[in-house]
Amino acid sequence: MSEEWIVGKNPVIEALRSGRTINKIWIAEGTNKNLMGPIFSLAKEQGVIVTTANRKKLDMLSSTDKHQGVIASVAAYDYVEVEDILKRAEEKNEPAFLLLLDELEDPHNLGSILRTADAVGVHGVVIPKRRSVSLTATVAKASAGAINYVPVARVTNLVRTMEELKERGVWIAGTDASAKQDFRQGDFSMPLAVVIGSEGKGISRLVRENCDFLYSLPMAGNVTSLNASVAAALLMYEVYRSRSPLPSRVK
Numbered sequence: 489m490s491e492e493w494i495v496g497k498n499p500v501i502e503a504l505r506s507g508r509t510i511n512k513i514w515i516a517e518g519t520n521k522n523l524m525g526p527i528f529s530l531a532k533e534q535g536v537i538v539t540t541a542n543r544k545k546l547d548m549l550s551s552t553d554k555h556q557g558v559i560a561s562v563a564a565y566d567y568v569e570v571e572d573i574l575k576r577a578e579e580k581n582e583p584a585f586l587l588l589l590d591e592l593e594d595p596h597n598l599g600s601i602l603r604t605a606d607a608v609g610v611h612g613v614v615i616p617k618r619r620s621v622s623l624t625a626t627v628a629k630a631s632a633g634a635i636n637y638v639p640v641a642r643v644t645n646l647v648r649t650m651e652e653l654k655e656r657g658v659w660i661a662g663t664d665a666s667a668k669q670d671f672r673q674g675d676f677s678m679p680l681a682v683v684i685g686s687e688g689k690g691i692s693r694l695v696r697e698n699c700d701f702l703y704s705l706p707m708a709g710n711v712t713s714l715n716a717s718v719a720a721a722l723l724m725y726e727v728y729r730s731r732s733p734l735p736s737r738v739k
Contacts, residue, residue: 502633516557565623573612599630
C-alpha cells in the first residue's frame with residue numbers, strides 16, 4: 489500500500505484521535521511547540537515518533553507549503569466492503585443510510601461530503617473504482633478528519649451495487665432537475681442510499697434509471713445547478729431532519 493501524507497494541525501490531531509496507524513509525524517523547526525501540544529501528547533500516548541525538520545523538507549515531502557508546520561506519514565487509506573457499511577447500520581440499530589457517488593472527480597468535494605456525512609451519521613460512502621476521485625491526502629485535508637470516521641467502499645459497477653442494495657431492502661434516491669417531487673417531500677425513514685451525481689454531468693443515465701425515487705432541488709435563482717457537495721449536504725440534512733425530529737414543546 490502506498491504512502492500518503494496528512495497535512496495540517498487539525499487533520500493530524502483527528503487522525504491520532506481516531507486511532508489510525510501513523511508511521512511518523514514531522515514538525516517544522518521553529519514552530520510554536522505550545523500550539524502543537526495536543527499532537528505531542530497524543531503521539532506520546534500512541535508511541536508515534538515525532539521529529540523536526542526544516543520547512544523546505546516538509547514542503548518537499550507533502551508537495552505543498554500549506555501544511556501549518558506539521559505533516560504525518562501514513563499508509564494510504566483503507567477501503568471497506570459495502571457489507572461492512574450495512575453491518576455498521578445494523579450494529580447501531582439504525583435504518584441504513586449510504587451515499588453513492590456517481591463519478592465524482594473533485595477531491596475537495598469528496599472531502600466536504602465526508603465531513604457532512606460524519607456530521608449527520610451516514611453509515612458509509614460508495615464510490616466507483618473508475619472515473620472517480622479516490623481517498624487521497626487532499627481529500628483527507630478537505631474532510632477535516634472525517635475521512636477517519638466515515639467508511640468508504642470502492643466498487644467495480646455502481647449499478648450492480650444498487651441492485652444488490654435493493655435486494656437487501658435498501659431504497660435508492662437520486663436527484664434530477666426534471667423530477668416532479670421536491671426533495672422536501674421525500675420519506676427518508678426507510679433504509680436508504682442517496683445518489684450524488686458528478687460535477688457538471690450529474691447522475692448518469694443507467695444510474696438514474698435504477699433509482700427508486702428521483703427528487704428535484706428547487707432553484708429560485710438564475711444558476712441551473714448546485715455544487716455537488718452542497719447538493720449532497722442538503723439531501724443528507726433532509727434525511728437527518730426526517731429521522732431526528734425536534735422534540736415537541738411542552739406547553
